[in-house]
Amino acid sequence: MHDRGHEMVVFSGVKPSGGLTLGNYLGAIRNFVELQHRARCYFCVVDLHALTVPQDPEKLRAWTLDLARLYMACGLDPTVCTIFIQSHVPAHAQLSWLLECMTYVGELRRMTQFKEKSRQHEVVTTGLMTYPVLMAADILLYDATHVPVGEDQKQHLELCRDVAQRFNNRFGPTFVVPEPYIPPRQAGGRIMSLTDPTKKMAKSDDEPDSYILLTDPPDVVRAKIRRATTDAGREVRYDPEEKPGIANLMVIMSLCTGRSLEEIAGQYDGYARFKNDVADAVIATLEPIQKRYRQQEEEGLAAIERVLAEGAERAEAVASRKLAEVQEKMGLLRRGCP
Numbered sequence: 001m002h003d004r005g006h007e008m009v010v011f012s013g014v015k016p017s018g019g020l021t022l023g024n025y026l027g028a029i030r031n032f033v034e035l036q037h038r039a040r041c042y043f044c045v046v047d048l049h050a051l052t053v054p055q056d057p058e059k060l061r062a063w064t065l066d067l068a069r070l071y072m073a074c075g076l077d078p079t080v081c082t083i084f085i086q087s088h089v090p091a092h093a094q095l096s097w098l099l100e101c102m103t104y105v106g107e108l109r110r111m112t113q114f115k116e117k118s119r120q121h122e123v124v125t126t127g128l129m130t131y132p133v134l135m136a137a138d139i140l141l142y143d144a145t146h147v148p149v150g151e152d153q154k155q156h157l158e159l160c161r162d163v164a165q166r167f168n169n170r171f172g173p174t175f176v177v178p179e180p181y182i183p184p185r186q187a188g189g190r191i192m193s194l195t196d197p198t199k200k201m202a203k204s205d206d207e208p209d210s211y212i213l214l215t216d217p218p219d220v221v222r223a224k225i226r227r228a229t230t231d232a233g234r235e236v237r238y239d240p241e242e243k244p245g246i247a248n249l250m251v252i253m254s255l256c257t258g259r260s261l262e263e264i265a266g267q268y269d270g271y272a273r274f275k276n277d278v279a280d281a282v283i284a285t286l287e288p289i290q291k292r293y294r295q296q297e298e299e300g301l302a303a304i305e306r307v308l309a310e311g312a313e314r315a316e317a318v319a320s321r322k323l324a325e326v327q328e329k330m331g332l333l334r335r336g337c338p
């Protein structure tokens with residue numbers, strides 16, 4: 001029997017928006033891989049979240065499947081963790097509605113990501129605003145104790161905790177209030193753009209040189225790192241204020257090699273050799289991922305479909321129980337039973 005009070009339960013998700021960046025990997029997925037061996041883990045491809053901005057339907061479908069493959073290529077093992085597609089478990093959208101009725105418009109308007117994204121898009125959908133509520137529903141359905149994410153998701157997680165607490169106060173203990181599992185910045189919590197190291201690395205960036213995709217071939221990785229913006233000096237030291245470009249490359253190198261920032265700083269007296277070594281480190285990190293990714297593709301559609309069907313079934317069993325509990329507490333009438 002599980003003692004639920006002590007069990008670590010992990011939930012996290014990634015949007016299918018066309019591949020994964022090195023930022024996604026170093027900030028989040030690397031931690032998923034580590035956590036799967038010591039916690040009950042649910043890793044979701046959040047296709048409903050992708051719909052908050054316009055998507056091409058065929059592309060979205062392809063990216064969704066591809067992201068599930070990438071999860072496994074990064075080392076997630078469907079025999080020890082649950083991998084599934086968000087829209088396959090309807091309880092996510094259902095709980096989201098119920099929680100929307102407990103979340104204030106002011107709270108959502110304050111979200112930094114909402115403010116940024118609503119500036120980028122001409123029309124702002126309601127979904128873009130309620131996005132963090134759906135995210136809260138994702139997490140709360142599974143009694144997740146820990147949520148591994150990058151620094152940019154911290155504010156959404158705080159909202160999730162507030163809504164969970166509000167619900168528990170009003171209706172009695174129902175949700176586990178989750179803890180963030182966010183690496184500090186110098187440990188990958190925020191990997192920056194290669195071309196503008198004051199912005200985070202994101203694949204939504206118009207400039208493909210600004211991000212490294214996990215599927216980028218070695219020569220592309222090397223060229224992007226060689227072109228990465230640095231300052232005019234030649235000193236390799238960790239100073240995110242004065243030397244944001246170099247600091248970012250140092251963090252990347254440190255995470256890819258396991259060497260400390262101090263150790264790296266002491267070794268270079270110019271940027272060319274440093275950048276070359278950063279490229280080597282990234283290429284070596286990506287190599288096993290790319291190898292497993294190719295194997296995934298060779299295994300064909302049936303294999304991945306089986307993983308996702310089993311994942312959805314396991315997730316649904318947990319999620320539907322929590323949803324029923326919430327519906328009951330909020331006063332909804334059960335179908336067929338007065």
Ligand code: TYM
Nearest residue numbers: 012013014015023024027028135149150189190191200201
């Ligand atoms: P998404 O798809 O934008 O990003 C996936 C994960 O990658 C992290 N990340 C980064 N970390 C460090 N440096 C970067 N440059 C960087 N870019 C992205 C993100 O913090 C995230 O952990 N709303 C979420 C998805 C989501 C979710 C959830 C997460 C939906 N429901 C429930 C946790 C729990 C998002 O859009 O992530």
